[in-house]
Amino acid sequence: MTGTSPAVGHLRVDGANIRYEVRGSGPLLLLIPGGTGGAAAFDGVADDLAGAHTVVSYDPRGLSRSPLDDPEAPQSVAQQADDAFRLLELLAPGAPARVAGCSSGAIAALHLLATHPDRIERVVAHEPPLVEVLPDAAVHRAMLARVADTLRHEGLMPAAAVFAAGLAAEPSKDPALASDAPASAAPPNDAPASDAPASAAPASDAASGVPVELPPQAAARAERTLADLPYFLGRIVPGFMAYVPDLERLRTLSDRLVLAAGEDSRGELPHRAAACLAGRLGTEFVLFPGGHVGLTTHPVGFGALLRKVLSA
Template sequence: MSSPATGRLRVPGASLHYEVRGRGPLLLLIPGGTGGAAAFDGVAEALATEYTVASYDPRGLSRSPLDAPEAGRGAAGQSVAEQSVAEHAEDALRLLDLLSPAEPARVFGSSSGAIAALHLLTARPERLVRLVAHEPPVVEVLPDAAVHRALLARVRDTLDAEGLMPAMAVFAAGLKKEGEEGEEEDGDGQPATAPRPPLPPADLPPAAAARAARTRADLPYFLGRIVPAFMAYAPDLARLRAVSERLVLAGGDESRGELPYRTAAFLAERFGRELLHFPGGHTGLTTHPAEFGEVLGRALRK
């Protein structure tokens, strides 16, 4: 796999690391969880045969530091400012304006990245040809939204009182199918409730070890600053309906009934659109990269 060209984009309050491959119309990939641009390593090369493929680390994650990083919510219970969906969508827009200033682009967003992408579509629809949104957990659209608000409160309280890993376990349990046993995966495809070593295994290739280390280091910021704001976000359904011909809502074959799948399915039904199914579950992008990329390529060509 060839190495992408990399760059940095100054945005208000942060500096974004981004990667570019290929030539052609722009396809912007917006990651979810703590995966960052590296989450797309398994699909970007194939997509770059048709598109200029750009991916990036969202502000505050991995290689996109905030100008004045704040300590995450810790055991002492100190609260920090949450991230803003609108601000993350503005970052994506700035990348579109940098890399495709004269032409609208195609966008793919996964999980929390799909939430930012939905906001971008409603705010600046003229800048998007198509958006494929994979399992955006916009739980405020669901009839049982109050249940999920209570989940977020439990995650926050657990994070304050007990720390990161117990809070991750509470969060993972809330994303499962009702009555499901077993472990949920985090943004890097790892069981969220499994113990993690302080350092990546020594036998990993250097690039994979660096990615694993970044993923684990980003978990406190993701859980404490991104999850509360993003999962409390309520999209403008009237504006989304008005541009729904540009929107492809998607879920994983193996995540039917899980919370992020439910929100995608709810929106697809609300807008009278067919729900596109990708291989794997919520993290199918990393567990089934070749098949996932094929489905995404077909969805972008329609």
């Protein structure tokens, strides 16, 4: 769904300059993207949500439109959650807000709830890929180590392939053996977010292989996705997926938290993590249309259910 252009602003935070977009009016709804999608990951749902909210989406620190002062500075969940809090302070000082996060953005949303519950009215966390809440966490730690090793020794696209296979692998199967993973198991919203590596390359007609010229906006987004992928795989994936949430703290806030996952992603690491965390916290677990990238592949259904869950 497309609509009027959002208002664009920039927020100076410690070590970075955050680019954000604002649509609509009403109670504030902060949308936290995963992967390299940035604010554009929510383009398909933001206008609809803006009918009842002031919708704020943004590019997390380190992505191309929210540059770091020091490109080599370490990154953390706490730091990115603090950036989200600074946006709340800027755009709705002192007022309660609702938050929706996808993938790595869902992890930041969980930390934001745990550290600033007085400012958060409701959080929807869609498929946070939290390795440490899973009973087979050791298998997935080993996968992450392989991703880092592959990135170091073989390069970006081989590492992205290992990552994608590891997320899609059945829990009983070692991701190292998942070389026969289906081609459709492209890195999800959080691998290159709403843009898999293949989509960052020049588009081509499936039948002829002839390159297809993308519209300028889509071409620019694809270019940003590819440019941001090394930062995501090398800096965000290791720290975010190893993050250990404060379960005791979140349990006391479970009435404000909804864990969500895709109907089509059962068995994949992010879906399993969301379901497991919901069970451990005793909180609501909701299935959304599509898989890990349902936000992109099923925007109408995803947006409608998100609107319903946020207002419950």
